[in-house]
Amino acid sequence: MAVHYTRPSKNRNLEWFMVAVSTLFGAWQLLPFDAMITPAYETVTDWAQETVWGALFLVLGVIHGGALGINGRVWWSPLVRFVAVSLGAMVYALFSAAFAAAYFGSTAVPIYALFSAGMIACAIVAARDAEYARGLKHGATDA
Structure with a gap:
C-alpha cells in the first residue's frame, strides 16, 4: 500500500521575508557601530555581545535562505529550514x-x-515539506 502525500505549497513569501529580516538584522549588528547601545538592549547584551547576536542572526538567515533556495532539490532541505526557523523563533521570542x-x-x-x-x-x-520529502525518499507518490 503506497502512502500519498499532498505536494507542499510553492508560496514561500513569508519565509523569504523572514530570511531578509534575519540576514539584515544580523548584518546590521556586525557593522562597525553599536546598534545595541540603548538601555533596552541591556538584557540581551548581558547574555552575549552584539557581534555574537549579529553572527547568530546572519548565519541563521543565510542557512535558512540557502535551504529555501534549494528547497525540493534535495530531500534534507526542509529539515534544515525547520531547524533554522525553529532556532530563529526561539531567539526572536527571547528578544521579545x-x-x-x-x-x-x-x-x-x-x-x-x-x-x-x-x-x-x-x-x-x-515540517510539512519535510514530511512530504520523507515520503518521496521512501517511495510514496503524490496524491
Missing part, C-alpha cells in the same frame, strides 16, 4: 521577552513577538 522585562511598553515587544510567530509559521510549513 527581554524587551518586555526591561520595558513592556516598548514597540520591540510586539515586533519581536511577531517575528517569532512568523518563524513558527515557517516551521510548520517546513
Whole structure:
C-alpha cells in the first residue's frame, strides 16, 4: 500500500521575508557601530555581545535562505529550514521577552513577538515539506 502525500505549497513569501529580516538584522549588528547601545538592549547584551547576536542572526538567515533556495532539490532541505526557523523563533521570542522585562511598553515587544510567530509559521510549513520529502525518499507518490 503506497502512502500519498499532498505536494507542499510553492508560496514561500513569508519565509523569504523572514530570511531578509534575519540576514539584515544580523548584518546590521556586525557593522562597525553599536546598534545595541540603548538601555533596552541591556538584557540581551548581558547574555552575549552584539557581534555574537549579529553572527547568530546572519548565519541563521543565510542557512535558512540557502535551504529555501534549494528547497525540493534535495530531500534534507526542509529539515534544515525547520531547524533554522525553529532556532530563529526561539531567539526572536527571547528578544521579545527581554524587551518586555526591561520595558513592556516598548514597540520591540510586539515586533519581536511577531517575528517569532512568523518563524513558527515557517516551521510548520517546513515540517510539512519535510514530511512530504520523507515520503518521496521512501517511495510514496503524490496524491
